[in-house]
Amino acid sequence: MLVSVYVPFLVTAALAALVPPIARRLPPRPAAWALVCVALVTAVGWTGSLALLAFTGVAQIPQIAKEGHWSVAVLRAEDPVYLAVAAGSALALATGIVSLGVAAVRQIRRLVRARQECADLPGRTELAVVDDVPLAFAPPGAPGRIVVSRGMLRCLDDDGRAALLAHERAHLAGRHHLFQGFWRLAAALNPLLRPLAAAGGFVLERWADEEAAACVGDRRVVAHAVARAALASAATSRPPALAATGGAVPQRVKALLSPPPARRRLPFAAGGLLLVLCCASLANAASDNDRMLDNAQWAQCALYADTARSWPADREVRPGLHCVDHDRREHGERHL
Amino acid sequence: MDRSDEGARQASGRRARGELESDVLATLWAARGPLTARETQERLPGDLAYTTVMTILSRLHDKGMVVRHREGRGYAYEPTRDEASHTAQRMHSLLEGGSDREAVLARFVSELSAQDEHLLQQLLSGHGEPPAESERSPRNR
Structure with missing residues (x-):
């Protein structure tokens, strides 16, 4: 309990720092699924560890100890967690859960709105063209639509247009909004996972780019379409300030102009190992916690047994029954 | 999930048709002026049959997505811009x-x-x- 409960935090921090830069270089489809696994396991590990730490604090509140029939004194003696740590964990857990709820509500609203707009778009075709500054996106719906502006279509050549449509179709067919939504929910629960969600967004674009390249049959065509579209959009609107470290679009174009990323096993194996470590430590911490609680309950039962003689029989009924149950369980375990 | 996958598979024929419509529509929108079916076919990537392009154009016309007017012996097509x-x-x-x-x-x-x-x-x-x-x-x- 002393060490293992903190391991999921360490694993989460390590993965949050290491995974995003590596994921950007891997083949995008397995990278996206790997990011889903990382987000899922670290979110569970993070929440579980916080809950265990918070519980050790909550369990020492006398009223709760009475309800659960365990001895506060024994728990306090065995418990290696500072009360401040437990309180901090409870706070972090509550904040995470509230922000998860808020994020979930917002995302559902967005999805409903996008779905509605998809249905309301003019025409009964997959493609809806709007008269406007260059823009292209694919709102998910049933069915999803592709919205492209006339300016965007005009800035691309014939192959480039095919690449653009194939890219947006890949987003819709792969249900990429579900991936993105999942990562964002994980990041809402645990802010450490925010870089992971950002990397996920990039990986999804790369995934769609590679699908488009497979569809068009030439990766350079897609590279040019992406570059041209971005330049056309930049001519009309420029964000006031953006990181000057080389944004997503140049990275995508570079990746498409280079040979396809090689399949590698080592990063996946290493990440998988860390995730297994995270799960194992959480399980270990949970079982330690359970044993600690058992001991505290046992001590409480012993206390009841000692004081039973001086107590009126009827007042001892409930704790007595509980202790018998506890006893039986203990013996059963020993016989097994 | 399973149900939607099944639906997608059932609709795969229709979806291919929908994709062709999008391709043709995108080509018409990108053009500077009205295009004949032949011109549209030339601009579409891949080798689509002329009759396929004609079919898609007339379907788009039926849907009100394009307008056409006589040009020579055939029609020239242009996307509708109302909406x-x-x-x-x-x-x-x-x-x-x-x-x-x-x-x-x-x-x-x-x-x-x-x-x-x-x-x-x-x-x-x-x-x-x-x-x-x-x-x-x-x-x-």
Whole structure:
């Protein structure tokens, strides 16, 4: 309990720092699924560890100890967690859960709105063209639509247009909004996972780019379409300030102009190992916690047994029954 | 999930048709003026049969997505523009909003910084990037 409960935090921090830069270089489809696994396991590990730490604090509140029939004194003696740590964990857990709820509500609203707009778009075709500054996106719906502006279509050549449509179709067919939504929910629960969600967004674009390249049959065509579209959009609107470290679009174009990323096993194996470590430590911490609680309950039962003689029989009924149950369980375990 | 997959498989024939419609529509919108069926066919990537293009054009016409007028012995086609500007406003309001918007709507290209723009122009012109040397070819096709 002393060490293992903190391991999921360490694993989460390590993965949050290491995974995003590596994921950007891997083949995008397995990278996206790997990011889903990382987000899922670290979110569970993070929440579980916080809950265990918070519980050790909550369990020492006398009223709760009475309800659960365990001895506060024994728990306090065995418990290696500072009360401040437990309180901090409870706070972090509550904040995470509230922000998860808020994020979930917002995302559902967005999805409903996008779905509605998809249905309301003019025409009964997959493609809806709007008269406007260059823009292209694919709102998910049933069915999803592709919205492209006339300016965007005009800035691309014939192959480039095919690449653009194939890219947006890949987003819709792969249900990429579900991936993105999942990562964002994980990041809402645990802010450490925010870089992971950002990397996920990039990986999804790369995934769609590679699908488009497979569809068009030439990766350079897609590279040019992406570059041209971005330049056309930049001519009309420029964000006031953006990181000057080389944004997503140049990275995508570079990746498409280079040979396809090689399949590698080592990063996946290493990440998988860390995730297994995270799960194992959480399980270990949970079982330690359970044993600690058992001991505290046992001590409480012993206390009841000692004081039973001086107590009126009827007042001892409930704790007595509980202790018998506890006893039986203990013996059963020993016989097994 | 299973049900929607099944639906997608059932609709695969229809979806291919829908994709062709999109391709033709995109070609018409990108053109400077009305296009005949032959011109449309030439601009479409891949080798589609002339009759296929004709079928799609007439279907788009039936749907009210394109208008046509006589040109020589055949028709020239042009996309209808009535609703395009109205839709643009709605789409912009859909795209507005904070980071939660990005969770649902990923744009084809994100915004560029000045440095990105410079970098892209270098990549496009093949400057300093050996794989990009022969990249002019797609444009010349």
